[in-house]
Amino acid sequence: MFTGIVEELGTVAAVVDQGDAVRLTVRAATVLEDTRLGDSIAVNGCCLTVTTLDVDCFTADVMQETLDKTSLRGVAPGDRVNLERAATLQTRLGGHLVQGHVDDTAEILDRAPSEHWEVVTISLPEALAPFLVDKGSITVDGVSLTVVEAGHDRFTVSLIPETLTRTTLGSRAPGERVNLEVDVIAKHVLKYTENLVRHLTGGTP
Template sequence: MFTGIIEEIGTVNSVKQSGSSSFIEIQAKKVLEDVHIGDSIAVNGVCLTVTHFDGGVFRADVMNETLSRSSLGKLTSGSPVNLERAMAANGRFGGHIVSGHIDGTGTVTDIKNDGIAVWYTVSAAPELLHYIVEKGSIAIDGISLTVAKVTETSFSVSIIPHTAAQTILGSRKVGDIVNLENDIIGKYVEKLMKPAESPKTGGITMEFLMKNGY
């Protein structure tokens, strides 16, 4: 589990694909201070397992499914990436619950300055926007952010200079593809409520509410 608080920006050494197997090598520093084989590191929000490390470089295997469903397939040598180690049990929970399992990708459609802040608007598919609510949480490239606005086709976030400087979001441009992970709480609530829905009305009934103490 991660929190969406980026620890450092790493640099891709290489992304190699061979048949059904792929791996990525990344230069890093802070996230490798206590690294072990098998540790989880989120790369642009995607949870990857460390399979090898040497000095200031670590390697992780990447499934083709991951490359196709995220923006990792577009990384090349020299690409900057957001990095975060899995949350320590005794650490502060600074962001929100981030699993590192990408729901899909979005496209940056607008970037606008607003005083010291910068607004980013991201278009996304309806199935992703379904779980995005104003003032709720969203992980963009692994960064825990608060949703400031939602429309039928996009959502917007407003970031402070610190976030822009400490993550790759500050270097994103209109047209860039970003990884998106919805707040997992909303997905669990929806899943748990579905068995209780009436097949006739497709919604929660008065009978269900009374039965459950409402």
């Protein structure tokens, strides 16, 4: 479990193709301070398991399922990535509850800079639209954000200077893909409601 508060920007050091998987090595500093083998680190919002550790980097195996459903499929040496260690019971919940299980990818559609923030418009896959509401939570590339406006095929977020500086969202250009994870609480509420309606009506909601 994570909070969507990015701890640092790491750099992809190596990507080794293993056919049905990729071995990803990321150069980092902060997230390595108390990390051990088997710990979880979110890389652009994808929960990965640390398989090897070095002084300034860690390695994780990325399975085909993850490659098929996330933007990690296209990462290359030199790319910057958002990193966050798994939360503990002592962690401040500065963002929202994030599982690190990417629901789908989306495209950056537009960026509109202003003096103190930047409004970013992102496409919204149809299947995820029911989970977004204005002022609700969304995770974009592992960053916990508040939805400004939720449409049927797109949504907007406002990025403050801190987010623009400390995460990859500051440099994502229109046309680039990002990972999305919707609010897990919204998923459970919708599932519960559907099951309740099905039970009460004896059919499909």
